[in-house]
Amino acid sequence: QVHLIESGGGSVQAGGSLRLSCAASEFTYNNYCMGWFRQAPGKEREGVAAIDINGRTNYADSVKGRFTITMSKDSAQNTLSLQMTSLKPEDTAMYYCAIAPGNVCMTAIQALGRMVGPWYKYWGPGTQVNVSS
Numbered sequence: 281q282v283h284l285i286e287s288g289g290g291s292v293q294a295g296g297s298l299r300l301s302c303a304a305s306e307f308t309y310n311n312y313c314m315g316w317f318r319q320a321p322g323k324e325r326e327g328v329a330a331i332d333i334n335g336r337t338n339y340a341d342s343v344k345g346r347f348t349i350t351m352s353k354d355s356a357q358n359t360l361s362l363q364m365t366s367l368k369p370e371d372t373a374m375y376y377c378a379i380a381p382g383n384v385c386m387t388a389i390q391a392l393g394r395m396v397g398p399w400y401k402y403w404g405p406g407t408q409v410n411v412s413s
Contacts, residue, residue: 281306282304282305282307282379282401283305284302284303284304284378284379284402284404285302285405286300286301286302286375286376286377286404286405286406286407287300287302287303287407288301288407289408290408290409290410291410291411292367292409292410292411293411293412293413294367294368294369294411294412294413295366295367296367297364297365298367298409299361299362299364300316300361300364300375300377300407300409301359301360301361301362302316302359302360302361302377302404303357303358303359304357304358304359304360304377304379305356305357305358307358307379309379309381310382311332311333311382312332312333312380312385313331313332313380313382313388314330314331314360314377314378314380315327315330315331315349315377315378315380315388315392315400316329316330316360316362316376316377317376317377317396318371318374318375318376318409319373319374320370320372320373320374323373324396325376325396326340327391327392327393327395327396328340328347328375329347329348329349329362329392330388330389330392331349331350331389332382332385332389333351333382336389337349337389338389338392338393339392339393340392340393342370343364346364346365347363347364347365348363349361349362349363350363364409367409367411369413370411371409371411372409372411373409374406374407374408374409375407375409376403376405377403377404378400378403379401379402380401381401387399388400
C-alpha cells in the first residue's frame with residue numbers, strides 16, 4: 281500500500297512563504313509522476329503543480345512564478361516538495377499530494393490546469409495552508 285504524507289502547512293500573512301513536503305513510500309512504480317492539488321471550502325479540488333521523474337513540470341496559471349515543485353528520491357522514500365512564495369489569501373486551501381503511474385503521466389501533467397482527472401491513484405490526507413491578508 282502506497283503511503284503519502286504531507287507536511288509543512290500552516291498560517292502565514294499575505295506575501296509570505298511556506299514549503300510543503302510529501303513523503304511517499306512503499307510504491308513500486310519505476311516510472312511515475314507526482315502532483316500537488318488543493319481544495320478550498322466550497323470549491324472543487326484543483327491542480328497546482330506536477331512533475332515527472334525526468335523533471336518535466338506543469339503549473340496552474342494562478343501559481344506560475346510563485347510556486348516551485350521539486351522531487352527527490354533516496355533508497356527509502358521519494359520526497360515531493362512545493363516551495364510557495366508571495367502567498368495570497370486565495371491560496372488558502374487544503375493541499376494534497378498524489379502519485380500517478382508513468383503510463384498516464386504525459387496526459388496527467390498536461391491536464392493539470394484543466395482538471396484533476398482519474399490518473400492519480402494514491403493521495404495523502406492533506407495539509408492546511410491559511411494565508412491572511
